[in-house]
Amino acid sequence: MTSTQNVRIPAEGAADGAVAAPSRWRSFGRTLGVVWSNGKARVGIVILALFVLVAVFAPLLAPYDPKDTSFERNLDANGAHWLGTTAAGEDVLSQLIFGAQISILVGLAAGVLSTLIAVAIGLSWGYLKGLSSEVVGFIVNLFLVIPGLPLMIVIAAYLQNGGILMIIAVIVVTGWAWGARVLRSQTQSLRSRDFVTAAQFSGERAPRIVFREILPNMTSLIVGSLFGAATAAILAEAGLEFLGLGDSSIVSWGTMLYWAQNSNALLTGQWALLFAPGLCIALLALSLTLINFGVDAVSNPRLREGKAKK
Amino acid sequence: MKYIAGKLGLFVLTLWAAVTLNFFLPRLMPGSPADAAIAKLSQNGPVTEATRAAIEAQLGVPDGSLWEQYVSYLRQVVTLDFGVSYTFYPQTVSSMVSTALPYTIILVGIVTIVAFILGTLIGVAAAWKRGTWLDALPTLGGSFMSTFPYFWTALLLLFFAGYVLHWFPTTGAYSATTTPAFTPAFIGDALLHAALPALTILVTSLGGWIIGMRNAMINTLGDDYVTFAEANGLRGGTVAVRYAARNAILPNLTGFGLALGGVVGGSILVEQVFGYPGIGYLLFNAVIGQDYPLMQALFLMITVSVLVANFLVDILYGALDPRTRR
Numbered sequence: 001m002t003s004t005q006n007v008r009i010p011a012e013g014a015a016d017g018a019v020a021a022p023s024r025w026r027s028f029g030r031t032l033g034v035v036w037s038n039g040k041a042r043v044g045i046v047i048l049a050l051f052v053l054v055a056v057f058a059p060l061l062a063p064y065d066p067k068d069t070s071f072e073r074n075l076d077a078n079g080a081h082w083l084g085t086t087a088a089g090e091d092v093l094s095q096l097i098f099g100a101q102i103s104i105l106v107g108l109a110a111g112v113l114s115t116l117i118a119v120a121i122g123l124s125w126g127y128l129k130g131l132s133s134e135v136v137g138f139i140v141n142l143f144l145v146i147p148g149l150p151l152m153i154v155i156a157a158y159l160q161n162g163g164i165l166m167i168i169a170v171i172v173v174t175g176w177a178w179g180a181r182v183l184r185s186q187t188q189s190l191r192s193r194d195f196v197t198a199a200q201f202s203g204e205r206a207p208r209i210v211f212r213e214i215l216p217n218m219t220s221l222i223v224g225s226l227f228g229a230a231t232a233a234i235l236a237e238a239g240l241e242f243l244g245l246g247d248s249s250i251v252s253w254g255t256m257l258y259w260a261q262n263s264n265a266l267l268t269g270q271w272a273l274l275f276a277p278g279l280c281i282a283l284l285a286l287s288l289t290l291i292n293f294g295v296d297a298v299s300n301p302r303l304r305e306g307k308a309k310k
Numbered sequence: 311m312k313y314i315a316g317k318l319g320l321f322v323l324t325l326w327a328a329v330t331l332n333f334f335l336p337r338l339m340p341g342s343p344a345d346a347a348i349a350k351l352s353q354n355g356p357v358t359e360a361t362r363a364a365i366e367a368q369l370g371v372p373d374g375s376l377w378e379q380y381v382s383y384l385r386q387v388v389t390l391d392f393g394v395s396y397t398f399y400p401q402t403v404s405s406m407v408s409t410a411l412p413y414t415i416i417l418v419g420i421v422t423i424v425a426f427i428l429g430t431l432i433g434v435a436a437a438w439k440r441g442t443w444l445d446a447l448p449t450l451g452g453s454f455m456s457t458f459p460y461f462w463t464a465l466l467l468l469f470f471a472g473y474v475l476h477w478f479p480t481t482g483a484y485s486a487t488t489t490p491a492f493t494p495a496f497i498g499d500a501l502l503h504a505a506l507p508a509l510t511i512l513v514t515s516l517g518g519w520i521i522g523m524r525n526a527m528i529n530t531l532g533d534d535y536v537t538f539a540e541a542n543g544l545r546g547g548t549v550a551v552r553y554a555a556r557n558a559i560l561p562n563l564t565g566f567g568l569a570l571g572g573v574v575g576g577s578i579l580v581e582q583v584f585g586y587p588g589i590g591y592l593l594f595n596a597v598i599g600q601d602y603p604l605m606q607a608l609f610l611m612i613t614v615s616v617l618v619a620n621f622l623v624d625i626l627y628g629a630l631d632p633r634t635r636r
Contacts, residue, residue, distance in 0.1 A: 040450070138320075142327050144568060145620050149575025150593065150612045154605060157597040158336060235459055239579055242461045243594060257462065261583070266469050274469055278462030285457035293453075296525075302532050 031220065034298050041294025047287035051280075055100040062094040066251045074268050083272040086256075087263030092273050095251050096280060102164065102252035103284055106237040110171040111230030117172065118179030118225060119215070125180065126187025127210045140184075143177035152236060156245040163247040167240055171233045178232075179225035186218050220298040227295065231288045238281045253277035313628045321621040328613045332606060333383050337376075364393055392607035397599035403607045406592060411611065413483055414588030417504055418577045421511045426566055428512075429519020430559060436520065437527035437558075438550045448520050456517030460576035464510045464583035471506060478506050481585035507577075507584045515573050522565050526558040533557075560631055567623035571616045 035041045054061060063082075064071075068090060075085040083092035125136040152170045159166050190196065191214065199209045215222075240246050241254025244262075248255050256277040265273045386392060392403035432452075436445040472480040484490065484500045530536060531554050539549045578590030585591065589608055596604040 138323070138327075142324055142331075145324065145571060145617055146328060146331070146613050147571035147575050147616050149572075149578060150609055153578065153593065153597060154335060154609045157600070157605060231457065235457070238459050239461060239575075242459070242579065243582065243597070245597065257465065261465065266465070266473050269473070271469065274465050278459055278465065281459050281462065282454070282457045286454050289453050289457055300529075302528055 031298055035291065035294035038294035038297050040290045041292075041297075044287040044290025044292075044294070047283055048291065051100055051284050051287065052104060054097055055104045058097045058101055062091075062097040064091040064094045066090060066094040066098040068094075074270065076270065077272050083276055084270055086259060086273060087265070087268075088259070092256075092276065095256055096253070096276050098251045099253040099256060099277060100280065100284075102250060102254075103234050103237065103281065106164065106168055106171070107230040107234040107284070107288075110168045110175065110233035110237070111226050113168070113172045114176040114229045114233070115179055115222065115226040117176040118183055118229070119222060121176070122180035122183030123187050123210050123215060126184040127191055127206060127214070140177050140180050143174070144181060146174075148174045148232075149236065149239060152240060153243065153245060156240055164250065167237055167246050168233075170240070171236050175229055175232055175236070179229055182225055183218065183221060186221055187214055190214050190217055218299075220295055224292050224295045224299070227288045227292045231285045234281065234285050234288075253281050314625060317621065317624045317628070321617065321624075325614065325617055328617060329384070329387055329610065330380075332610045332613070333380060335609075336602065336606065361394070387610065393603045395596075395601055395604045397595065397601045397604070403604050406604065407589070407607055407611055410587055410589050410592045413586065414574075414577060414581070414590060415615070417507060417586070417588060418511065418573060421508045422515065422570060422573050425512050425515045426519055429516050430523045430555075430562060432516075433520045433523025433562075434527055434550060434555045434558075437524045437531060437554075438546070440528065440531075445524075449524060452517030452520035454517070455513055456515070456521070458514050459579075460510065460514050461579040461583055463514050464507070464580045467506050467510055468583060479503050483587050503586070507580050507586050510580050510583075511573060511577060514576060515569070518565075518569060519562070522562050523558065526561050527554055530554045530558045560627065563623060563627055563630070567620035570619050574612055574616055 036045070069088050071081065071085045071089045071091060073085060073089045074087055075081055077084045081091050081093065083096065085091055086095070121136065121140065125133060125140065128136065151174050155170050155173070156162065156166065159170075187210070196209060196213060199213045204213070237246075237252070238254035238257070241248070241252055242258050242261075244258050246252075246254070248258055254277075257274070260270070260273045260277075390404050392407075395401050395403050395406055398406060429452075432448045436448045439445050468480060471477045479485065479502060483503050484496065485503075488496050488499050490496060533554075536549060536554050539553045540546075544553075574590075577588070578593055580586070581588045581590035582594045589612060593605065593608045593612075595601070596608060
């Protein structure tokens with residue numbers, strides 16, 4: 001970057017001779033380009049977009065009402081019911097389509113909320129020094145080592161038959177620590193940079209330095225931990241629903257498998273009913289993981305594709 | 311030594327915090343689990359005044375100050391006396407937990423170590439052969455498999471290998487016709503029953519190790535000393551294993567301790583699907599039966615096991631990385 005070739009000549013339009021920083025949208029577009037240039041991430045974006053479209057247009061796409069129990073029970077796949085019917089006589093395909101709504105809602109809500117907590121705690125933790133940093137670190141590590149799913153199960157059991165909001169809350173409470181730790185180490189390495197020192201000398205307050213100066217430099221990490229948290233949330237929600245710990249009357253992929261197991265779909269041999277919801281969970285989680293390959297490449301050029309070392 | 315002492319201190323502090331969290335969890339929740347619990351217990355026969363008092367003390371019905379409750383709870387934890395189970399009355403919680411514990415520890419312990427070693431080796435190979443099919447296949451396959459929900463992998467394996475092909479038994483840890491003993495017949499039977507749960511955990515957790523090791527390895531491969539070793543004309547395999555992998559494995563090892571919590575959580579779902587009588591299956595039954603003492607004891611047990619495993623990994627890390635001992 002010290003090479004003179006990179007110095008930009010001010011455009012004629014800039015009257016005072018100052019070089020304008022590249023506009024936010026342009027750098028955003030460039031970042032998006034890096035993500036898109038990664039083959040894995042591109043596949044992930046396409047899959048995610050498909051699921052979002054299915055969730056949004058579920059009422060139009062689903063052939064039947066997902067809670068309509070008027071069909072013949074335990075049907076195998078056929079022309080009228082592409083994936084068969086459940087033991088209660090519901091259309092599996094319609095349930096599958098509506099199930100996308102719950103998974104995407106939980107992934108988005110729990111992912112965003114736990115990332116917000118992770119950003120707030122991770123950044124302040126990384127900027128703080130001394131005893132307060134130790135205390136925060138201890139709490140984060142505690143949440144990190146306590147196994148998440150058992151904790152979720154126990155909380156959900158105490159909260160007796162909560163709905164989807166309870167599940168989101170439980171996932172957020174147990175799921176923010178990982179992101180906080182990742183963001184903290186990056187904050188620590190940024191806080192000794194010159195631009196932070198400059199901001200300190202110019203008298204900026206700590207919250208402003210942390211959230212206005214340091215935060216924008218770790219956008220890709222934050223996005224990465226958002227996708228990571230959303231993936232974990234989708235899997236956790238499905239797990240809790242599968243154990244029957246959520247509201248088992250809603251139509252989600254987890255409850256579909258819960259009812260499938262409880263109605264002995266294993267014995268009746270309805271493989272579509274067992275196969276399809278899990279595959280959707282896996283594909284949705286996979287799409288987020290794949291996008292993260294591209295997001296990782298933004299912050300770590302060594303992971304970018306195309307320049308294989310060997 | 312100073313490193314170990316520091317880690318030990320942190321471990322004890324974390325242990326205390328986890329135990330305390332387990333104490334406050336039921337007390338923070340709305341409603342009183344004790345009333346529900348007593349109602350449930352009274353179905354099995356009359357509840358004596360002493361039992362009622364014990365349950366109330368355990369579940370946070372105010373009996374004395376919070377501090378007194380806390381002290382008596384700590385005494386219970388130290389003496390491993392968690393009272394009587396509601397759903398499996400009159401068995402004690404401690405005896406049920408100690409029956410279930412070996413199954414989970416053997417199953418999850420062995421599978422996790424196998425998955426870690428296998429995943430690390432594949433990760434090294436993938437990073438070394440970067441850009442070839444040897445990289446693409448494990449990386450893509452691994453990330454796909456690690457997104458499989460544990461219970462779904464379990465259901466599919468159970469369906470195909472258990473119900474359709476009849477290769478493996480479909481439920482339990484051993485056949486009803488055998489009795490637990492150290493005989494070849496029983497051990498073979500137990501292994502056959504553990505095969506599908508083990509395979510499920512292996513399939514689902516392997517991907518994480520592959521990706522973690524691959525990414526750590528790619529980072530070290532870019533370092534100067536690796537280039538230097540190559541320039542010295544060392545054989546490729548030597549450079550990959552003795553130079554790059556040795557350093558790349560350290561961050562992956564820290565991940566080992568933390569991922570263990572995830573695997574233990576996943577094993578709950580797996581055990582539930584296979585009816586495998588370990589800690590997870592017991593926890594599931596405790597939750598369904600609102601068996602609060604059992605639930606509290608199991609959660610404590612799971613947390614403490616994961617904490618101990620993390621502590622051991624920390625010690626191992628100190629032994630492997632001399633920099634931490636300074």
